[in-house]
Amino acid sequence: MSRVPLTRKGFDAMRVSVIHTADDIVREHIVNKSVVMFDILRASSTISTALANGCQEVIPVVEVDEALAIASRLPEDTCILGGERSAVKLPGFHLGNSPLEYTPEVVAHKTVILTTTNGTKAIRRAAGEDGVVLIGSLLNYSAVAHKLFAAEQDILLACAGTRGKFSLEDTFAAGLVVAELVQLWYSRHNAAPEESCSPQADPVPIYAEEVPVLPENGLLLEDAAVAALRLAEAYRHKPLRALYDALHGQKLAQMGLSIDLNFCAQLNLYDVVPVYREGKITCL
Amino acid sequence: MSRVPLTRKGFDAMRVSVIHTADDIVREHIVNKSVVMFDILRASSTISTALANGCQEVIPVVEVDEALAIASRLPEDTCILGGERSAVKLPGFHLGNSPLEYTPEVVAHKTVILTTTNGTKAIRRAAGEDGVVLIGSLLNYSAVAHKLFAAEQDILLACAGTRGKFSLEDTFAAGLVVAELVQLWYSRHNAAPEESCSPQADPVPIYAEEVPVLPENGLLLEDAAVAALRLAEAYRHKPLRALYDALHGQKLAQMGLSIDLNFCAQLNLYDVVPVYREGKITCL
Structure with a gap:
């Protein structure tokens, strides 16, 4: 692996970027950065x-055939096939893509092979050729933010998006990570965050001549990160x-999957930080 | 002109889209829509x-040479050359790109030929080959929203962005237009907007089975429009x-242009709705 994103020391400013759709990711977005992928639904x-x-590990794959091929090479009782297309379970698969199906009884000590319309593709794209990607959700955003902060490296929060569009x-989940990073930054510097949680300087009064400065030795939030923070x-x-309020959430609800929305909306239910490297997702 | 975006009748739902950088605009984003371009700074x-x-009209041009060529064809006392590159006034031009320079004394009854790093390119891109584009800013967002609402046509709010990135x-300005559209929609339907100004249905309680429905005969906000609304x-x-809070705003302030930020931040100072068509911007 040429990228080891969680070890760099001696940072000055930690730059936080947000990208809204995985399709837009190119190599310069991810190199020398801690990368998180979000596909909440x-x-x-x-x-x-x-x-x-x-579950022991999750293998995210893009194509259904690839999932079946991997499963055929593993002992039958060690592996679970999960996935969907257009939010519907695939024929011959054990599970769909509802987190509620992935209970301890079903997945403990198993390898899950997962293929989804959007998310598994987004992970591969966020990883580039040899990269490491954390997986963020509402269920674990605080644990993810703590890992990012400890890594002292520039950060890319990569939203999967929905069919190539802003989601x-x-x-929102990326913004919760930004909010947590801001809190951690203020904790380290023994300062109280201001009401709106932004590390940027306050505006000068109308027509004053003062110039606000960028924070040094701190967080540098790109505009998309500030907007995500406000959404959070x-x-x-x-x-x-x-x-x-999201069109994809409304679509799932119309398909009878409100229960999944309720589940996915739980904040910090887990402490796990899933990490994708070398083709597999395990706990960091 | 094949597109006449302000005349369609009998709409059912008015779909509101937001695009974050002009570079991303393709033909299907703009066809049969009312399009607004925002380049606030x-x-x-x-x-x-x-x-x-x-001022009688503004001619937005992409290249400096083109600006000079157009000026050379007009009587000298009828035209003003304005523009910048990297926020600095161009040599030989009368004005830079500060709105404070465009006073009645200087611009009344004149043709302004304007070329800027980002904005004039964004207008051309938002117009496509033969289109009509409204120009939105904090200074006139309410007037723009009223024109859009009256046009009863799907809407694209096209942010110019900064060097190809989210701005x-x-x-924020696009979100103010969304907020105004929501208010207008509620006024037409004699209903009070809820606290958060969103036309989407309220979430069902945890684990309830009800399914929220999309609004009919109303506004359909795409996800990026909802996020812009929250920013507003x-x-x-x-x-x-x-x-x-915006990096480009901080950069202008560091260049001594705080006074421009103060000016550009004024909400609804004007009622004008600039409209670009056939190469020129005039009042709608």
Whole structure:
């Protein structure tokens, strides 16, 4: 592996970027960065749940045939095939893509082979050729933020998006990570965050001549990270509302999957930090 | 012109899309839609100010040479050359890109030829080959929203972005237009907007089985429009703060242009709705 994103020392400013759709990721977005992928509805939530429930590893694959081929090479009682297309379970698979199916009874000590419409592709894209990607969800965002902060490396929060478009729920989750990073930064510097949780300088009064400075030795939030932070502030006390304000959440609800939205909207249910490297997702 | 975006009748749902960088605009984003371009710092603000101050028309051009060529064909006392590269006034030009320079004394009854790093390119891109584009800024967002609502057509709010990236200030302005559209929609339907101004259905209680429905005969906000709305809610009472939270705003302030931020942050200073068509911007 040429990228070891969680070990760099002696950082000055930790730059936080957010990208809204996995399709937009190119190599310069990810090199020398800690990268997190968010696909809240539902791949990220399912992966976090499977690992929290004792699954040994999750192998994310893009194509159904590839999933079946991997399964055929493993002993039958050690592996679970999970996945969906257009939110519907695949024929011949053990499980769909609802985190509620990935119970300890079903997944403990097993290898889960997972293929989803959007999320597994997004993981591969966020990893590049040889990279490491953390998996973030509402269920574990605080644990993810702590790992990122400890890594002292520039950060890319990569939202999977929905069919190549901006996704409200993924950006909300990215914003919760930004909010947690801001809190951690203020804790380290023994300062109280201001009401709006932004590390940027306050605006100068109308027509004053002073110039605000960028924070040094701190967090540098790119504009998309600030916007995600504001989204997190809007929804942090009503996370389920964010999922219902999202078109993909509304679509899942119309398919009878409200129960999945309720589950995926739980904040910090788990401490697990799933990490993808060398083709597999395990706990960091 | 094949697109006449402000005349369609008998709409069912008005779909509101937001795109974060002009570079991402393709033909299917703009066809049969009312399109608005936002470049708050500073092209949109400068264009709105010039027209509010009595300028006859603004000709946005991408290249400096093209600006000079157009000026050379017009009588000298009828035309003003304005523009910047990297926020600095161009040599030989009358004005830079600060809206404060475009006073009635300077621009009334004149043709302004304007070329900027980002904004004039964004207008051309948002127009496509033969399109019509409204110019939105904090200075005139309410007037723009009223025109969009009256047009009863799907809407694309196109943020110029900064060097191909998401821009906080442009998305904030787009969000203010979304908020105004939501208010207008509620006014038409004689209903009070809920606290958060979203037309989407309320979330069902945890683990309930009900399914929320999409609004009919109303606004359909895509996810990026909902996120922009939340950004507008966060900053609407402190618009200058949005400009200072943006990296491009911080850069302009560091160059001594705080006075421009203060000016551009004024909400609804003008009623003008600049419209670009056939190569020229005039008042709608």
